[in-house]
Amino acid sequence: xxxxxxxxEAGAGLAGGRSVAREEAPLxxxxxxxxxxxxxxxxxxxxxxxxxxxxxxxxxFRTVLAHxxxxxxxxxxAWWDPVGGLAFPLDGDQDRFTALDRRPPARxxxxxxxxxxxxxxxxxxxAFGHPGRGxxxxxxxxxxxxxxxxxxxxxxxxxxxxxxxxxxxxxxxxRRTASVDDALAEAxxxxxxxxxxVAFVFEDIDLALPLNxxxxxxxxxxxxxxxxxxxxxxxxxxxxxxxxAAAARPPxxxxxxxxxxxxxxxxxxxxxxxxxxxxxxIGPPDQAERRRWFAMIGGEFNGxxxxxxxGFEALVGATDGMAGWELDALxxxxxxxxxxxxxxxxxxxxxxxxxxxDPWSQIDRRTVAEAAGxxxxxxxxxxxxxxxxxxxxxxxxxxxxxxxxGAARPRGSFFFVGPTGVGKTELAKSVAQLIFGDPSAYARxxxxxxxxxxxxxxxxxxxxxxxxxxxxxxxTRRVRERPFSVLLFDEIEKAHPAVLDKFLQILExxxxxxxxxxxxxxxxxxxxxxSNTGAAGLPGLLAEHxxxxxxxxxxxxxxxxxxxxxxxxxxxxxxxxLKPGVVVFDMLRTEHVVGIADRLLDQLAGSLRERHxxxxxxxxxxxxxxxxxxxxxxxxxxxxxxxxxxxxDPVLAAVVRYVIxxxxxxxxxxxxxxxxxxxxxxxxxAVKGGAGDQDRHGDDGDGGTS
Numbered sequence: 057x058x059x060x061x062x063x064x065e066a067g068a069g070l071a072g073g074r075s076v077a078r079e080e081a082p083l084x085x086x087x088x089x090x091x092x093x094x095x096x097x098x099x100x101x102x103x104x105x106x107x108x109x110x111x112x113x114x115x116x117f118r119t120v121l122a123h124x125x126x127x128x129x130x131x132x133x134a135w136w137d138p139v140g141g142l143a144f145p146l147d148g149d150q151d152r153f154t155a156l157d158r159r160p161p162a163r164x165x166x167x168x169x170x171x172x173x174x175x176x177x178x179x180x181x182x183a184f185g186h187p188g189r190g191x192x193x194x195x196x197x198x199x200x201x202x203x204x205x206x207x208x209x210x211x212x213x214x215x216x217x218x219x220x221x222x223x224x225x226x227x228x229x230x231r232r233t234a235s236v237d238d239a240l241a242e243a244x245x246x247x248x249x250x251x252x253x254v255a256f257v258f259e260d261i262d263l264a265l266p267l268n269x270x271x272x273x274x275x276x277x278x279x280x281x282x283x284x285x286x287x288x289x290x291x292x293x294x295x296x297x298x299x300x301a302a303a304a305r306p307p308x309x310x311x312x313x314x315x316x317x318x319x320x321x322x323x324x325x326x327x328x329x330x331x332x333x334x335x336x337x338i339g340p341p342d343q344a345e346r347r348r349w350f351a352m353i354g355g356e357f358n359g360x361x362x363x364x365x366x367g368f369e370a371l372v373g374a375t376d377g378m379a380g381w382e383l384d385a386l387x388x389x390x391x392x393x394x395x396x397x398x399x400x401x402x403x404x405x406x407x408x409x410x411x412x413x414d415p416w417s418q419i420d421r422r423t424v425a426e427a428a429g430x431x432x433x434x435x436x437x438x439x440x441x442x443x444x445x446x447x448x449x450x451x452x453x454x455x456x457x458x459x460x461x462g463a464a465r466p467r468g469s470f471f472f473v474g475p476t477g478v479g480k481t482e483l484a485k486s487v488a489q490l491i492f493g494d495p496s497a498y499a500r501x502x503x504x505x506x507x508x509x510x511x512x513x514x515x516x517x518x519x520x521x522x523x524x525x526x527x528x529x530x531x532t533r534r535v536r537e538r539p540f541s542v543l544l545f546d547e548i549e550k551a552h553p554a555v556l557d558k559f560l561q562i563l564e565x566x567x568x569x570x571x572x573x574x575x576x577x578x579x580x581x582x583x584x585x586x587s588n589t590g591a592a593g594l595p596g597l598l599a600e601h602x603x604x605x606x607x608x609x610x611x612x613x614x615x616x617x618x619x620x621x622x623x624x625x626x627x628x629x630x631x632x633x634l635k636p637g638v639v640v641f642d643m644l645r646t647e648h649v650v651g652i653a654d655r656l657l658d659q660l661a662g663s664l665r666e667r668h669x670x671x672x673x674x675x676x677x678x679x680x681x682x683x684x685x686x687x688x689x690x691x692x693x694x695x696x697x698x699x700x701x702x703x704x705d706p707v708l709a710a711v712v713r714y715v716i717x718x719x720x721x722x723x724x725x726x727x728x729x730x731x732x733x734x735x736x737x738x739x740x741x742a743v744k745g746g747a748g749d750q751d752r753h754g755d756d757g758d759g760g761t762s
Contacts, residue, residue, distance in 0.1 A: 080111045082345060084338045085124045091334050092128050093308050097283040099327050101319045102338035104259075107380040114352060114384070121257065122146050125311060130255035132156060134243075137259040141234035142242075156252050157242070236264040240278040247286035247310040255311035256282070262321035276323055279314065283333055286310040340379050347372050349383045356387040359396035370400040377575065408577045409539050419491060424453045427490060434486040435479040436655070437648035440607070444639045445470065445487060452582070465566040469583040471548075471634045473614045474641025475594055477696025480586040481546065487582065488542040499534055500544045503551040512555045517571035531558075532568055532576035539580045548585040553625045563633045585634065590617025591694070594643065598690040611640040644696045649687045650680045652697050656704055657728070660711070668715065669722030673741065675729040682730045710736040 091098050100121075108120045122133045122145035132152045136142050144150040236258075243256040261279065265272035286309045316322055319335060327333045341349060350368040354360040360367075375383065386407050390397060393406035423430075427446045435442060448468035472480040481500070488498035506514065517529035535541065548556070562568055566578045590613055597605055597613060615638060622631035644652075654676070661672035683703060686692060692699045707728060718740075720726060725741040 081124065082108050082120065083342065084336065085120065087336055088121075088124055089128055091336065092125075092311055095309055096332050096334045097286065097309075097312055099314045099316065099319070099322070099333065099335045100338060101316050101335060103340055103379055104315050104317060104338060106338075106340070107384060109348070109352060109380075112352065114349075114380070118145050118259075121313075121315070122149075125255040125257075125313075128255075128311070129253065129308060130311060131253035133255045133257065135257045135259065136236070136239040136243075136261075138236070138261075138264040142239055153254075156246060156254065236261060236275060237278070240275065240282060243312055244278065244282040244285060247282055247312050250287050250290045252310065253289045255313070257313045257315060259315040260317070261314055262316045262318070267321060267323060273323075276326055279312070280326055280330065280333075282312045284330060286312055340377055341383070343372055343376070346375055346378075346383065349380060353384065353387055354397075356384075357397040358390035358394070359398050360387070360390075363397050367397060371397065371403075374400055374404055377569075405579065409580055419453055421453075423490065424450055430490060431483065431486050435483045436651045437645055438479050438483065438641055441472065441474075441479075441483060441639045441641050444637075445483065448582070448637075449487070449491065465564070466562070466578045466581050466583045468637070469563055469634065470585065470637040470639055471618070472584060472586040472639050472641060473589060473618050474610075475591050475643050475694060475696050476588050477698030478641045478644055479697065480641055481544065484542055484544040484584045484586075487584075491542070491582075492540060497538065497540060498542045498544065499538070500546055501531065503545055503547050503549075503555070506551045506555045509552050509554045511552060512558055513571070515555065515558050516568055529568075529570045529576075532570040532574065535568075535576040535578060535581060536574065539577065541580075542582045542584065543578075545583070545585045547587060549587045549589045549621055553627055556625075556627050556630050560630060560633070563630075587618065587621075589621045590614040593617070594694045595690055598643075598693060605643060607642050610643060614640045644687070644693055644700075646684060646688070649684055649700065650676075652700050653679065653683045653704070656701055657707075660704075660708065664711065664715075668720075670715070670720055671723075671725035671741075672711070673725060673727050675727060678729045678731065682734060707736050710738050714738040 088098060088100070104117055106117055107114055108117055109115060110120045110123050118135060122135065125133045126146065132149045133144065133146060134142055134149070134153055135145050144153060239256075239258070243254075243258075246252040246254045247256060258279065261275075265275040288309050314322070314326075319337075327335050347365075347368070350371060351365060354363065354365070354368055357363070371386075375386070378386070386403065389395065389407040390403055393403075395403040395406045397403065427449055428442055431442045431446065432439065445468075448470070452467040472483070474480065484500075485498050488494070491497070501515075505511065513529070515529050515531040517532060531543075535543075545551075545559075558568065562578050562583070567575050568578070569575045593613060597609065601609065618638065619628075619631055619635075622628050654674075657672075657674045657679070661674075664670050664672050683700065686703050687700060692703075695702075707730075711726070711728070714720075714726065720740065727739050727741050729737045729739070731737065
């Protein structure tokens, strides 16, 4: 059960008619009380390591739970954990427990129906009785003596004799309760006694009894027995209206609770097979509870004293999902990072991204202003795409946009679509280099590896209990480590629809939580999706319009193909979020072929110079016409720049053969030419010496031909 499902009277108290308003305790306390009053035992999980509050002041979870159990009528709250053994969170409980621990086990026949663990007495909600005292007869009890279980006369006479002599309880030494076995035995003994008003809490019992150890089964069986056999203690009520009201209420059993951080570490049969055991998941503070938090600790914020309650409303909405400890840390961040509460967006950004230098703020203004020219030289022939990206970079640099304070959407999100091999991936790499000056700021995720539904777990991490849970998600881990990144999701159309769903939260809220509950924020990232959707229809368009296919026709074709693709897979809402960032790349135009060819040959020359110290020049007058004729074929044109690289494979092969066959010395230069038949010629470049023409290579000057 979730705390969100608690009754509306969040503060309806269950002890002696008292009530604790929601402002005085978290909502999950009300849910816990109702479950205990229904006679159930509870396993608490979720935010059990968090900081909460009790009656107007922040306190640890243990303190809140102990007070809540006292409010339910437990006279003594005992808390066991693997480190400290048995402890007592509240003052006075240890003394009361010592008195209880010296009593002998109670006879269940005196107060319980055989085999049920359900009390036949009528204790009041307050009170599981007063530890250290014997049971008091309840005035006006409705119990029918004829319905009581039959007892052995000798046993009954012995009990009466001991009661008359005042020796009903025999002193005994306190038990050692450092081990989990001893603590479970003690809990079973006292919870099953109608003479004890106790609550036992076992924290991290899942770590003391690991599931992978066979011996743990016995321990969990003892825990289940303690939960099942717990009875309602005999009441200690007085006369008058309060006592009468207590007698009219149904019984509440002694509580035996488990507190675990991860429910998957408990055996499922412990809480699934018994309807009297329920799981209560404690989530992070909701909106009303966060408002309560800021009312308590608002003065600790930078500028919080002057802000007043209204000044925290923006933070109330922007801190959704944050734990109580994080809200406390946010107050400290406001001073450390000099971000007042009056600037919630800045405060949350400084808190989430724990860096001292914001790379976005370090970008040179002139670099941003001249980004179009810089990117245009790297990605040839894609002016529309470059202009769209530059516009987003300039907006991110200025830092303004739509959305309220604390909005954490990515700095920019694009959907690059168009023919293959026209520079989509190259533009993403160039942006990372331009912004951060670091190629490692670029991260590529190949969506062809995410075609199965279970592959979605790779991005955000496997859920608890599954393989890979401890490793976290590939995407969330990357963003936590490098929040300032350009994230490229290549060929997004190949991903399974379940994988695409992960991007809905990223694009809308700028965050993604992994299987371990850790949140990655994308507010400093630039997200780029690439797709070749619609590229299969490009040859038909070229056949219809020829090499002069208008860009507007191309844009409508690819935009329509992308929208239809998302509708076909049943995810139109994703396209709706991406539509403003859809950028259609142009096809490879004839005037751009020679530019790409020159760039490829320059890269080849640089590689040859770096590895062997040999210069390489190419004859543009012979190579440009040749590559232009080759790329005029619509079939080749449809493959874009990748096809140009494929056409130059014979050129690379000819250079390699020449280097191996002629072994030119370092410092020499060779020339590339292509004749009218397409044959590649590699020849040495002769250098005139002072005593006449000499071949720098020192050979006969013969070239290589392919």
